[in-house]
Amino acid sequence: MDFQHPKQKNMGMPARHISSQSFDEILSDLGDDPAIPDPHGIRKPPPQQGTPPRAANQGRSNPFTDPLSPIRIQNSLQGVALPIVLIGILLAAAIAFFAAYTSLNDQSQNALEASQQQISELKKEMLLMRDQVNQDQDDLYLAIDKIEVSIHLLKERKPETRSLNRPQAPTHESELRRWRYLGTSQMGNTQQAYFHTGKSHLAFEKGAQVLGEWRLSSIEKGLVTLTHPQGKSLVLKASKSE
Numbered sequence: 001m002d003f004q005h006p007k008q009k010n011m012g013m014p015a016r017h018i019s020s021q022s023f024d025e026i027l028s029d030l031g032d033d034p035a036i037p038d039p040h041g042i043r044k045p046p047p048q049q050g051t052p053p054r055a056a057n058q059g060r061s062n063p064f065t066d067p068l069s070p071i072r073i074q075n076s077l078q079g080v081a082l083p084i085v086l087i088g089i090l091l092a093a094a095i096a097f098f099a100a101y102t103s104l105n106d107q108s109q110n111a112l113e114a115s116q117q118q119i120s121e122l123k124k125e126m127l128l129m130r131d132q133v134n135q136d137q138d139d140l141y142l143a144i145d146k147i148e149v150s151i152h153l154l155k156e157r158k159p160e161t162r163s164l165n166r167p168q169a170p171t172h173e174s175e176l177r178r179w180r181y182l183g184t185s186q187m188g189n190t191q192q193a194y195f196h197t198g199k200s201h202l203a204f205e206k207g208a209q210v211l212g213e214w215r216l217s218s219i220e221k222g223l224v225t226l227t228h229p230q231g232k233s234l235v236l237k238a239s240k241s242e
Contacts (some may be wrong), residue, residue: 170228172212181236184219193219195236 182194182201192203193216204216210226214234218225226234 170213170230170232172214173228173232173234176211176214176226176234176236179236180239181224183238184221184224191219193224 178198180196180198182196184191184193191206193206195202195204195210204210206216206219209215213229214226216224217227217233221238223235223237226236228234
């Protein structure tokens with residue numbers, strides 16, 4: 001098929017020889033063009049208007065230029081809210097941990113200071129107790145020394161004490177013990193006792209002074225009692241006559 005454009009006829013351009021098959025393919029690609037006749041019905045039917053063809057660029061939507069739907073906005077907010085909530089929880093946990101650590105540290109510091117104060121007071125009390133024990137020990141040693149000295153002095157003075165405490169025999173006691181009581185006689189209200197001194201015979205009334213400070217305090221048939229002002233008494237029993 002020889003196809004020549006009208007402009008080519010006027011300009012004297014050479015004609016192009018296109019086969020009928022090639023011409024049909026060109027018509028099919030060009031679509032429904034009213035300027036080009038299609039007596040054989042080779043053109044492709046026009047696409048439906050309900051689904052207009054999309055350009056290559058339109059298939060790729062731009063997320064920054066397309067309007068966001070409420071669902072996409074909600075999804076986006078949910079996607080952002082979850083990290084924010086997690087960050088808030090972590091911050092709250094960190095603040096709570098810091099507060100608990102600070103409180104525990106303060107309590108530990110207060111407890112440590114209280115313990116140190118108690119230890120200091122205990123040390124002071126122990127020092128006072130040690131000083132008191134040392135003082136008591138010194139007092140005890142001093143008392144022991146005094147007791148030892150007293151015992152030593154007592155041992156040294158014991159014989160002297162015995163000699164001092166030994167009652168001395170009244171004067172003429174040994175002599176009166178050698179007397180013999182011979183008997184008694186009653187003459188009215190007067191009662192006499194008779195003695196033999198080893199040298200001579202003597203008679204004394206009751207209450208009379210016999211020898212020295214000795215007095216005849218009691219006269220009985222079988223015995224007489226002689227007393228001394230120091231509290232000493234001497235009993236002489238009657239001797240049998242030969």
